[in-house]
Amino acid sequence: MVVPESQEKIYHPPPDLQRDAHVPDFSSYLEMYKKSLENPEAFWKEVADEFFWKKPATGPMLQYNFDVTKGNIFVKCMEGAKTNMCYNVLDRHVKEGNLGEKVAYYWEGNSPEHHKTITYGQVLSHTCRCANVLKQLGVKKGDRVSIYLPMIPELVYTMLACARIGAVHSVVFAGFSSESLCERIMDAQSSVLVTADGVYRGDKLINLKQISDETSWDSDRDVWWDEAMSDSSEECEPEWLDAEDPLFILYTSGSTGKPKGVVHTVAGYLLYTFLTFKCVFDHQPHDVYWCTADIGWITGHSYITYGPLANGASSVLFEGIPVHPHVGRFWEIIEKYRVTKFYTAPTAIRLLMKYGQEPLQKYDLSSLRILGSVGEPINPEAWQWYYEEVGQGRCPVVDTFWQTETGGHVLTPLPAATPLKPGSATFPFFGVEPTILNEHGEEVEGEAEGYLVFRKPWPGIMRTVYENHERFENIYFKKFPGFYVTGDGGRRDKDGYFWITGRIDDMLNVSGHLLSTAEVEAALTLHPDVSEAAVVSRPHKVKGECLYCFVTLKDRREFDKKMVEELKKMVREKIGPIATPDFIQNAPALPKTRSGKIMRRILRQVARNERDLGDLSTLSDPKVVEVLFSQRSEAA
Numbered sequence: 001m002v003v004p005e006s007q008e009k010i011y012h013p014p015p016d017l018q019r020d021a022h023v024p025d026f027s028s029y030l031e032m033y034k035k036s037l038e039n040p041e042a043f044w045k046e047v048a049d050e051f052f053w054k055k056p057a058t059g060p061m062l063q064y065n066f067d068v069t070k071g072n073i074f075v076k077c078m079e080g081a082k083t084n085m086c087y088n089v090l091d092r093h094v095k096e097g098n099l100g101e102k103v104a105y106y107w108e109g110n111s112p113e114h115h116k117t118i119t120y121g122q123v124l125s126h127t128c129r130c131a132n133v134l135k136q137l138g139v140k141k142g143d144r145v146s147i148y149l150p151m152i153p154e155l156v157y158t159m160l161a162c163a164r165i166g167a168v169h170s171v172v173f174a175g176f177s178s179e180s181l182c183e184r185i186m187d188a189q190s191s192v193l194v195t196a197d198g199v200y201r202g203d204k205l206i207n208l209k210q211i212s213d214e215t216s217w218d219s220d221r222d223v224w225w226d227e228a229m230s231d232s233s234e235e236c237e238p239e240w241l242d243a244e245d246p247l248f249i250l251y252t253s254g255s256t257g258k259p260k261g262v263v264h265t266v267a268g269y270l271l272y273t274f275l276t277f278k279c280v281f282d283h284q285p286h287d288v289y290w291c292t293a294d295i296g297w298i299t300g301h302s303y304i305t306y307g308p309l310a311n312g313a314s315s316v317l318f319e320g321i322p323v324h325p326h327v328g329r330f331w332e333i334i335e336k337y338r339v340t341k342f343y344t345a346p347t348a349i350r351l352l353m354k355y356g357q358e359p360l361q362k363y364d365l366s367s368l369r370i371l372g373s374v375g376e377p378i379n380p381e382a383w384q385w386y387y388e389e390v391g392q393g394r395c396p397v398v399d400t401f402w403q404t405e406t407g408g409h410v411l412t413p414l415p416a417a418t419p420l421k422p423g424s425a426t427f428p429f430f431g432v433e434p435t436i437l438n439e440h441g442e443e444v445e446g447e448a449e450g451y452l453v454f455r456k457p458w459p460g461i462m463r464t465v466y467e468n469h470e471r472f473e474n475i476y477f478k479k480f481p482g483f484y485v486t487g488d489g490g491r492r493d494k495d496g497y498f499w500i501t502g503r504i505d506d507m508l509n510v511s512g513h514l515l516s517t518a519e520v521e522a523a524l525t526l527h528p529d530v531s532e533a534a535v536v537s538r539p540h541k542v543k544g545e546c547l548y549c550f551v552t553l554k555d556r557r558e559f560d561k562k563m564v565e566e567l568k569k570m571v572r573e574k575i576g577p578i579a580t581p582d583f584i585q586n587a588p589a590l591p592k593t594r595s596g597k598i599m600r601r602i603l604r605q606v607a608r609n610e611r612d613l614g615d616l617s618t619l620s621d622p623k624v625v626e627v628l629f630s631q632r633s634e635a636a
């Protein structure tokens with residue numbers, strides 16, 4: 001890792017940011033990084049000292065096996081220690097840190113007229129009440145609680161209430177369908193579901209309770225939040241948990257189609273979200289931080305709920321969407337709360353770019369200091385616009401690469417330390433050791449392109465797939481023994497900068513959310529008139545990638561507009577609106593190898609209208625491809 005001297009345009013950290021930064025320059029970064037790898041024990045011990053431990057650890061800061069040939073895969077952080085996440089992110093600030101009156105969240109509703117300010121003291125009392133309600137409902141340590149709520153403060157209270165009593169929360173994004181919700185409740189075997197009657201997203205009403213439950217209200221079973229909370233006490237002793245007890249499950253798409261319940265544990269996740277938030281956003285006491293993600297995704301778990309609260313930060317919690325009631329809403333909110341650190345996704349940037357400079361110019365964005373990006377590679381055009389127009393050339397853009405599985409940022413610039421190359425997630429965070437492997441699993445020195453893998457764990461990495469440790473080992477550790485395999489392709493350039501080149505499995509990234517082609521195919525083939533379906537990605541101006549579906553119909557059915565509508569509806573109902581296909585094409589037959597495997601490479605090229613097909617020798621019937629190209633224009 002070196003400060004590059006090349007011809008490429010490099011963006012250096014602004015000196016005024018460097019003055020008080022936690023990691024003030026590149027040599028400090030290198031020094032700390034070196035320490036984190038050479039002496040992880042001392043490095044993470046220092047971080048752990050920030051927090052309250054009911055009992056100290058008996059084991060080392062990190063223990064692990066990453067090599068399937070040597071036994072089961074495991075990671076443990078601070079074995080033997082006892083603590084409580086909720087205590088550390090709330091009580092510690094209120095009781096020890098005098099932050100009871102400090103704002104934890106500026107809640108901003110879907111409508112600009114709805115907003116409120118919530119202090120740390122208030123979050124603590126609501127959380128304790130909610131914890132007592134859950135206990136009254138019979139929830140005990142280790143039980144799972146599913147949460148299907150929009151971006152309202154009650155979502156944060158419920159997560160923290162679970163953490164307080166040792167229940168394991170499983171938040172399901174409020175845009176998912178009833179079937180997806182059902183699948184996640186069943187897999188987690190949750191005993192309680194916390195939901196809301198409904199929410200407006202822009203002009204659209206989403207009836208969450210109706211989705212949760214086709215029958216409306218069941219007085220033998222359901223309890224109203226407000227009634228239960230008002231009868232409940234504000235005192236609730238935290239449950240002291242083992243460092244390696246589970247904190248939450250969060251489902252993410254799996255390439256077989258069945259979502260994976262990613263499990264994160266208490267101590268490691270606390271240390272890692274705390275430190276990444278502190279360093280990557282260079283957290284300072286007077287900051288107003290805003291992450292626009294939904295808490296239903298890992299970005300919200302780590303960087304709206306736990307990371308910011310662990311740091312005692314003040315955050316904006318936004319219920320709405322970027323274009324309601326007008327396309328300047330984001331900029332209006334930045335001005336309203338004087339936001340200093342702003343974290344969003346390339347898809348949102350590309351959407352807002354379309355409306356030009358005018359909506360931006362109406363608002364005062366001079367409070368901004370650092371900008372962040374997450375979810376997919378940021379294209380140079382979007383990067384430039386973000387940096388020049390939103391950040392007015394003054395704010396570093398931290399392009400944070402990570403996954404639901406990694407718990408927190410793993411490749412990322414540090415704003416006052418790292419010279420930026422637009423489009424690169426730059427260098428590893430502390431304790432993280434990335435490398436690039438070729439097809440044979442060999443490490444390639446220097447400039448390299450291949451599989452992005454990690455050699456050792458950091459405290460925040462996932463511990464298992466819920467109730468399926470074998471699947472965990474197979475997905476992430478089988479391919480290259482000794483390494484955690486991300487599923488992403490990566491490139492390391494001559495200066496040591498990392499660039500993400502895209503997924504190398506059958507996953508695609510729509511608006512920063514991973515979907516598996518298999519889950520969409522499974523939804524399509526549920527239609528009684530479909531005999532076979534294959535789904536590939538196609539580039540999309542705003543979403544990054546979109547779904548292009550090929551369907552083979554049974555003889556009895558014509559491919560027409562009505563059919564396309566039925567199929568889109570099917571996918572929406574099965575998975576949710578984010579998975580709605582952009583294109584569906586009739587495929588009288590699919591291109592297959594002689595052994596019957598669908599050749600997705602060819603389908604991707606049909607979807608993109610790339611006619612230079614290269615080697616087709618394994619294709620069993622070349623005529624199929626001509627037919628697909630000739631029928632392309634009829635895709636709807």
Ligand code: WT7
Nearest residue numbers: 299374375376377399400401402403404500514
């Ligand atoms: C996948 C993980 C991590 C929070 C949101 C998504 C892609 C994520 C970047 C980035 C390039 C990125 C990768 C990764 N990805 N951030 N900065 N640059 N690609 O979480 O749903 O678990 O998806 O998102 O492909 O593997 P996720």
